[in-house]
Amino acid sequence: MRVLVLGATGYIGSRLVPHLLEQAYDVVAASSSPPRPEHFGWDERVRAIRCDVTDPAAVAEAVDGVDAVVYLVHSLDRSDFKDRDRVAAETVAAAVSRSDVRRLVYLSGLVPQVPEEDLSDHIASRLEVERILLDATDGAVALRAGVVVGAGSTSFEIIRQIATLFLVQPVPTWMDSSVQPVAASDVLRAITDGLADDGPTGAVDLGCPDVVAYPDLLHVIGGEAGLSRVRVPAPVAPTGLVGLGAALATTAPFNTVTALIESLRHDMVCRPGHTWAPRSGGPLLGLEEAVQRALTPSYAGPEGALPSDPRWTRPLPMLDGVPIPAAGKAAARLALHRMRSFLPDV
Template sequence: MRVLVLGATGYVGSRLVPHLVGLGHEVVAASSSPPRPARFGWREGVSAVQCDVLDPAAVERTLEGVDAVVYLVHSLDRTDFTDRDRRAAETVARAVGRSDVRRLVYLSGLVPQVPERELSRHISSRLDVERVLLASGTSAVALRAGVVIGAGSTSYEVVRQVATLFVVQPVPHWMRHRVQPVAVSDVLRAVGELLEDDTEGDVDLGGPDVLAYPDLMAACSRAGRLTRLRLPAPVAPPALVGLATALATTAPFHTVTALIESLHHDMVCRPGRTWAPASGGPLLGVEEALALASDPTTAGPEGSLPSDPGWTRRGGLFDLLPAPASTRQAVRLGLHRLRVLVPGA
């Protein structure tokens, strides 16, 4: 099958491309930037192309000869992400409807079972994009994934950095909702299988463990062999927590604040609408996935890739410093802020 991956240079996309090649597919790896296949180690079986998903002509050209599409486009690092993501989805959906594409898989996020007016902008936007793509006119499925665990994953890295930096971690009462994380390798398995079956509509994806967000932070600390204390914070407005978290991590500001908005409800899979592998072993549990993500020597999807965003990277001279992990993370954060304020520093 010839599979087009839109958003191929992102976190999931950069790992999905070789996974699909390993399954025997021919892959067209598309991104908004000029193609640099060597950066990702893409060789045989991969055609790297540039495609602006807001450009109808470019999308139609890229879809020529394609059997299936995996849609991984998100713009959380921008303030106008809701409008931009909807326009991109509409452009792709129209082009897919006029093409010979037989299958479309969209990687979305878990949607809380609450009235839509209570959803965060981040989740509302994912749901909006999902509806546009599912109405493209071809066989389509939206895979709603929980918190993705793997070195370099935005949600995982934000949790890991907070769990590393603060020895005492305040926990607002509204952050005690349940989450159902999933290992990035299982996300790849699900996408690969869904490309070749006839499931349509929306389906949830989460690992076998359901836990409260503070318990995920505690598990992350254990995986890093860190002793940390979490204390309840009775008064902690979400906007203030979002700002503090953004300032305490190297992640893009708008990305962090958008993710924090999504912690007001349980983010768990729906019974009867949850994906399960057709073959292979069981899904990884939280402890195993975190252990793989925390080990800098891990190879494969859970480990770091040279192409991962610079703000997620660990190792090097920082880990040689004879200082506590919290100090090393503080130094990393300080240098990151300096580079942002003084480009080239």
């Protein structure tokens, strides 16, 4: 099966491409930037192309001759992400509907069971894109994932940085909602299941066996890192103010942080009866083991860091040998990131 991966250079895409190669798929890796296969360690088995998903001609050319499409495109780092993601989804859906593509797999987000008008812009946009893509072909599936646990994962890295930086962590009471994370390796397994001709269709939720509150997730990450932190409830904390504070306290892109923080008001858990179970059987990775893998520098699996991960997620080896507390290293890392953000990416 020839698979087109749209968004191949993102967090999941950079791990999915080698995973698909291991499963003997023929992979076309597409990204909006010029192809740099050597940057991701891809070999000659990967056909790397440039494809602007808002360009109908480029998308039509990309889907020509492929059997399946994996859609991993999100634009949270832009202020106009809702409009861009809608146009991109409509463009891809139109091309798929006119092609011989048999399977379309979209990595969406968990949708809280609340009225749609109460959804955050981030989740509402994911849901809109999901509906557009599911209408493109009968063989389409939307895999809804919440926090993907792994070094380099945007949501995980934001939480990890917050759990590391502050000795005393104020937690808004509206963030005492439940979350069901999922390990990066299980996301890859679910996407592979979705590519099968008899794979799932419609919207399917992804989640590990553990459901925790956000403060407990901070505790798990801090505990696995060997850090002791105090968390105190903050009854009065508007989402906008919390988003601004988190954006200033982490190295993640500003628009991404504020969009994600807005989504923490509701429970992000899997729906009973609509949760993915691996076709191959076997248990899903638990939260603590997934976090431990993500925090182990030498771990080489999907939860481990890659040299191609965004610069803001990369560790700074120069700080490892400095004899200061973890909070001090986190503060120094933030300061250094702010300074080097003015330098060209290398």
